[in-house]
Amino acid sequence: MAADGATIAWLLCATALVMLMTPGVGFFYGGLVRKKNFISMVALSFITFALVTIQWVVFGYSLAFGGDMGGVVGNLDFIGLNNVPFESAGAYPPLLFMIFQLTFAAVTMAIVTSGIAERIKLSAFLLFALVWVTIIYSPVAHWVWGGGWLAGMGFLDFAGGAVVHISAGFAALALAVVIGKRAGFGEYSMDPHNIPMTLLGAALLWFGWFGFNGGSALAANGLAVQAIVVTNISAASGALAWLFISWMRGMPSSIGIVSGAVAGLGAITPAAGYVTPMTGIIIGSVASILCYYAILWRIRKKMDESLDAWAVHGVGGLWGTISVGIFAVASVNGASGLIEGNVDLFLTQVFGALVVMVFVFTVTYALAWLVNRMIGLRVSETEEYVGLDLSQHGERAY
Numbered sequence: 553m554a555a556d557g558a559t560i561a562w563l564l565c566a567t568a569l570v571m572l573m574t575p576g577v578g579f580f581y582g583g584l585v586r587k588k589n590f591i592s593m594v595a596l597s598f599i600t601f602a603l604v605t606i607q608w609v610v611f612g613y614s615l616a617f618g619g620d621m622g623g624v625v626g627n628l629d630f631i632g633l634n635n636v637p638f639e640s641a642g643a644y645p646p647l648l649f650m651i652f653q654l655t656f657a658a659v660t661m662a663i664v665t666s667g668i669a670e671r672i673k674l675s676a677f678l679l680f681a682l683v684w685v686t687i688i689y690s691p692v693a694h695w696v697w698g699g700g701w702l703a704g705m706g707f708l709d710f711a712g713g714a715v716v717h718i719s720a721g722f723a724a725l726a727l728a729v730v731i732g733k734r735a736g737f738g739e740y741s742m743d744p745h746n747i748p749m750t751l752l753g754a755a756l757l758w759f760g761w762f763g764f765n766g767g768s769a770l771a772a773n774g775l776a777v778q779a780i781v782v783t784n785i786s787a788a789s790g791a792l793a794w795l796f797i798s799w800m801r802g803m804p805s806s807i808g809i810v811s812g813a814v815a816g817l818g819a820i821t822p823a824a825g826y827v828t829p830m831t832g833i834i835i836g837s838v839a840s841i842l843c844y845y846a847i848l849w850r851i852r853k854k855m856d857e858s859l860d861a862w863a864v865h866g867v868g869g870l871w872g873t874i875s876v877g878i879f880a881v882a883s884v885n886g887a888s889g890l891i892e893g894n895v896d897l898f899l900t901q902v903f904g905a906l907v908v909m910v911f912v913f914t915v916t917y918a919l920a921w922l923v924n925r926m927i928g929l930r931v932s933e934t935e936e937y938v939g940l941d942l943s944q945h946g947e948r949a950y
Contacts, residue, residue, distance in 0.1 A: 555640030558772035569763025570655035574601045577662040580753025587745040588939025589670045590949040597662045604658040615690035623701030625691045660716045666861030667724030674944045676929045707904035711768035713822025713873040714908045721866020723916040730920035731929045733856035754810035761817045765824040779824040782832040789836030790816020815843040819872030826880035839868045877901030
């Protein structure tokens with residue numbers, strides 16, 4: 553196949569769009585924490601992008617997309633980007649696919665920072681993040697997208713419902729359990745310090761998601777258009793569903809509205825290339841409702857998964873991954889789900905989603921426990937009281 557200039561141009565744009573999502577996560581989370589930890593949350597996203605970049609080009613990409621080893625992980629054929637040419641071997645160069653996938657790995661790790669907001673030691677984060685992307689993200693990406701065992705079963709994940717959102721959400725939950733609650737959690741207010749900053753972060757995420765899902769078509773074609781349209785519909789549906797359900801219980805907060813949009817975005821991610829536009833309304837609305845009640849459940853249980861990556865990304869990604877098995881229609885991309893009588897795909901999606909959830913939670917918990925025993929995950933009480941901006945970076949946001 554000859555190189556396709558339009559596809560190359562679109563994937564370059566999509567890569568830039570997804571890259572913008574990582575600082576978008578930083579701003580989204582940064583506005584939600586107290587002002588003494590604002591710089592810390594934004595910095596964690598920038599640090600994540602830099603760290604994952606080096607990990608990915610040295611060996612992470614090879615572990616995810618190298619030659620299959622028993623369906624579990626890739627080999628080291630692409631270590632140091634060896635055998636990853638910048639000239640096109642098909643419609644686009646392999647090197648372009650590599651950097652596109654790099655941005656997915658980075659934003660996934662950035663979402664995980666939700667679970668350790670306002671209390672993580674920077675040195676511990678660096679060690680944890682490097683190992684997490686290596687032993688959890690890269691293998692899961694291989695299972696689903698790199699020719700691994702889940703792909704062999706027929707498991708479908710168009711742009712990362714399982715690889716990105718289930719992984720990030722349930723990793724954040726496991727990490728939060730190990731690191732423990734923030735000092736004073738449940739005893740005094742920990743209200744967001746800058747809601748407009750969170751809204752800005754949400755806008756960057758919504759914008760970047762067009763590259764996230766549309767770029768996953770890996771072509772400048774109608775499927776990319778379909779994915780972008782369905783993505784936007786699901787986000788809008790999620791935002792409105794959250795608005796109305798929260799309004800019935802009190803006031804429709806702006807944070808709730810954008811959280812609903814992110815829930816809809818996360819849920820449509822695995823399904824964007826397999827469902828019709830009107831289905832996006834169902835997937836986004838249901839995701840928003842499920843995620844809303846997941847947050848209420850977390851609050852009742854007094855769990856401090858600080859910024860709700862589990863409730864929004866984890867639960868939303870879980871629903872979205874299963875929804876592929878319900879709503880996929882052959883007319884979009886050849887796959888049929890439950891509504892077209894294909895029970896097998898539905899069962900495969902449920903099985904795959906549960907396997908990723910259990911694997912990620914279990915291994916993340918073990919990794920966090922080990923890092924905590926080795927060097928300690930958490931800053932001291934004094935450092936937490938002062939805030940991570942000063943204690944970890946020596947800077948003030950305001």
